[in-house]
Amino acid sequence: MQHRGETAPRYQKQSRMKRKLTHLPEEEPEDLIRRYEAFLSQKTEAGYFDVYEMEQIVDYYLRWGRTRESSVALEFGFRLHPGSPVLLVQRAKIFLASGQAQKALQLLESSVIRFEYDVLLLKINVLSALERHSEARALAEELLADQSLETDTTCLDLAYLYLSNYDIENAMYFLQLGEKANPKNTDILFELAFCYDTREDNEASIAIYEKILKIDPYSAETWFNLGQVYFLIPDYTKAIMAYEYALVIRPDDSLTYLQKAHSHFQLQQYREAIDDYEVYASMVPDTWQIWLFIGECYERLEQFAEAIQYYSKSLKMHSDNYEALTGIAICLMEQDKFDDSIAFSRRAIEINPDAADGWVYLAEGLVGLDRPEEALQAYIKSIRLDPNQPETYMAIANICMDKGEYNLALEYYRQALALNDESDLQNIHLFMAVAYYKTGRREEAFFALDKAMEESLDALKVFREICPESDF
The missing domain is CATH 1.25.40 (Serine Threonine Protein Phosphatase 5, Tetratricopeptide repeat)
Incomplete structure (x- = not known):
């Protein structure tokens, strides 16, 4: 079968996975939001929210991209606290979030608003949005020159600002300054590693994670992230070692089991992969895709009955599961059960008629039944859908x-x-x-x-x- 030369699971996504973070967003004010929304649902302004509570409410909606709700909260806040400078700053944030950076800047430059630390950060953000980069950088340098501030913390805040605008170069500039000021600030190191990940500079990323581990060798997130980099290089053996360290520290981390299983698969260590996939499946509610992974492991081990069992479990959970249908078709074909294989291939094609591999599996089943003319038509259909199939051209030539x-x-x-x-x-x-x-x-x-x-x-x-x- 054509899939025999593959080393990656047919159903495994190969991409740069998002890192895990050791620093999380500040705790959401859930009780405050619940109380505020209860007042709104009663269509009354009964009760009282101080100005700083209203500031938190507006920030909460902005963090979740709910600009309309943040505007409603702001207007409610102004009815409680008319002309509040704190809420004027929140209005500037809403202007920025809704693409009105010039209005945000005009508001920030009004005499009502005091130039405190957070306001200066916001102004830098606004200037960057207006592409007034030299002014933004000059203001950032002013903040760094303030002896009353901790340099590494200021650098980290500036880096967050630039990262939120996908400006990796400027973010790295301030992160590197922050690292010089405090080489043991792991938040800065994590962000630096993220920047190197984004630039796909794997060696630099590894070096940063190793620095973090020297500071905190019991950081499960760091071991996981290091494993991710090795997975991408790829160096699957080192990736597995890193994932194993992460699991010693945090044995209930399902995602680490999943990535460890993928690494074993890449090394063709299918039994070890099955063990880790099974552990992962026991930890998560949605398992249909894991049964696909395990099915393919058994398929690679040429244990076709077991493979069909797992593909069927996945198919039972998703009746329109193209991958499970083609997996069963392949395993039946390997057992010379060509009629049954063709039936599953046809079901798969009904679900996804534009998938070239489904037509190939159908053609191979038809070849097994010595029906070359029908097989030829299926092969030709496949290469029309995906011309980049040298093995299929060769199969057509053989017919x-x-x-x-x-x-x-x-x-x-x-x-x-x-x-x-x-x-x-x-x-x-x-x-x-x-x-x-x-x-x-x-x-x-x-x-x-x-x-x-x-x-x-x-x-x-x-x-x-x-x-x-x-x-x-």
């Missing part, structure tokens, strides 16, 4: 060879070679040598056979068995 259509077979073999290094296409030069010989192109047949003999010592013997009349 053409069986039909005696040697020139057409050569056309498909050449397309396969154009898409992939010939070392990945077993016996392609041998088959091409046969096709050239059958079409009377002896010189080209000789050169193709010469290449085939470089790849396999048996190539000449097989060629003579297929073409006994040749004098090669």
Whole structure:
């Protein structure tokens, strides 16, 4: 089957995963929000919220991107505290969040608002949004020159500001300044590592995480993040070691078990992967995708009955589960149960007719039943959906060879070679040598056979068995 050359699970997403954070957003004022929303639901202004409570309420809605609710809260706050400078600052935040940076700046520059630390940070943010970067940087430098402030904390706040605007370069500038001021500030180090992760500078990221571990060797988040970087390099053995340290510290972390299982899969350590996937499945409510992972592990171990069992568990949870249907189809095909395999492939195609691999699995089942014409149509449908399939071009060529259509077979073999290094296409030069010989192109047949003999010592013997009349 074509999937045999893969090393990654068919269903595993390969992407840069988000880090875990050791610093979390400040605790949400849940009781305050509940009390405020209860007043609103009663359509009354009964009760009292002081100005700082109203500030928290507006900030809460802004953090969750609920600009309309933050505006309602602000107007309610002004009815309780008319002209409050604190709430004027909140109005500037709302202006900024709603894309009205110029209005935010005008408000911040009014004589009513005092230039305190948080207000200066907000003004830097507004200036950056207006692309007045030199003014923003100058104001940031003013903050750093203030001897009453802790340099590393100020640098971290400035970095957060730039990170919120996806300005990695400026964020790194202030983080590096902060690290110089206090090399043991792990919040700064985490943010630096995040910046290096974003830039895909894995070596620098590893160095930062190792610094954090020297400061706090019992940080499960750091071990997990280090494992993530090794996973991406990829160095799966080191990734597993890092995940294992994380699990010693925090044995109830489901995501670490999942990533450890993925790493074992990549190393073709399928039984170890199954063990970790099973632990993960016991810790989370939604398991249908994990059954897919375990099914594929058993498939790779050629334990097809067990693989079908897990694919079926996933299918039971999601009846329109394309991946489970194709997994079952493959396992049935491996057991030469071609009729049953075709039935599952057709169900998968009904769910996702634009998935090229489903048509390939259908074609392979039809080949197994010696129905080459139907198989050929399924293969052709597949390459129309995804032309980048050298193995499928080769499968089409092989059918053409069986039909005696040697020139057409050569056309498909050449397309396969154009898409992939010939070392990945077993016996392609041998088959091409046969096709050239059958079409009377002896010189080209000789050169193709010469290449085939470089790849396999048996190539000449097989060629003579297929073409006994040749004098090669």
